[in-house]
Amino acid sequence: xxxxxxxxxxxxxxxxxxxxxxxxxxxxxxxxxxxxxxxxxxxxxxxxxxxxxxxxxxxxxxxxxxxxxxxxxxxxxxxxxxxxxxxxxxxxxxxxxxxxxxxxxxxxxxxxxxxxxxxxxxxxxxxxxxxxxxxxxxxxxxxxxxxxxxxxxxxxxxxxxxxxxxxxxxxxxxxxxxxxxxxxxxxxxxxxxxxxxxxxxxxxxxxxxxxxxxxxx
Numbered sequence: 001x002x003x004x005x006x007x008x009x010x011x012x013x014x015x016x017x018x019x020x021x022x023x024x025x026x027x028x029x030x031x032x033x034x035x036x037x038x039x040x041x042x043x044x045x046x047x048x049x050x051x052x053x054x055x056x057x058x059x060x061x062x063x064x065x066x067x068x069x070x071x072x073x074x075x076x077x078x079x080x081x082x083x084x085x086x087x088x089x090x091x092x093x094x095x096x097x098x099x100x101x102x103x104x105x106x107x108x109x110x111x112x113x114x115x116x117x118x119x120x121x122x123x124x125x126x127x128x129x130x131x132x133x134x135x136x137x138x139x140x141x142x143x144x145x146x147x148x149x150x151x152x153x154x155x156x157x158x159x160x161x162x163x164x165x166x167x168x169x170x171x172x173x174x175x176x177x178x179x180x181x182x183x184x185x186x187x188x189x190x191x192x193x194x195x196x197x198x199x200x201x202x203x204x205x206x207x208x209x210x211x212x213x214x215x216x217x
Contacts, residue, residue, distance in 0.1 A: 070129035074191045077182040098160045165209045176202040
């Protein structure tokens with residue numbers, strides 16, 4: 001285990017969606033995609049069951065156990081984000097050579113570079129937490145599912161830009177929602193910081209893609 005990832009596990013909060021996430025949904029009126037809702041439910045339920053109560057302050061860790069930071073909720077979140085990021089890279093690689101809007105081409109290139117690095121980091125943390133564990137794909141129902149990928153493959157001309165904005169916006173909003181939900185329950189500081197950066201960057205990307213392309217102004 002990387003010593004930088006070793007911290008004392010904090011108590012897991014009560015089993016409920018973070019208040020900020022609930023307020024945000026009501027304020028925006030946005031309906032969370034079904035797949036995202038299911039993932040958030042899994043994140044919360046798993047956290048309620050996965051971690052035992054922490055030992056009293058100053059008490060030694062039980063024999064044979066480690067105060068490893070990447071466990072419980074962190075592992076669930078990272079597993080979800082690995083699968084989500086794999087799908088993001090699949091999306092951008094489907095269209096990167098067919099986009100007509102320069103701003104979108106720049107965005108897609110930045111996403112591919114940044115999220116490739118994040119993916120390598122998250123996989124490393126998961127291997128350190130449990131060498132036998134493998135991150136599987138999560139349910140993409142409601143965002144970037146097989147039908148969305150088919151639409152991207154079949155799109156031509158200016159439709160490529162339009163379909164990408166539609167598919168990638170929903171997909172990256174799902175990532176921002178997951179990251180926001182995890183920030184309140186993260187254990188490892190590194191994972192908490194990753195969640196913060198994911199929420200901020202994906203939200204900014206969604207806002208950028210919501211702008212009308214120059215050709216439509």
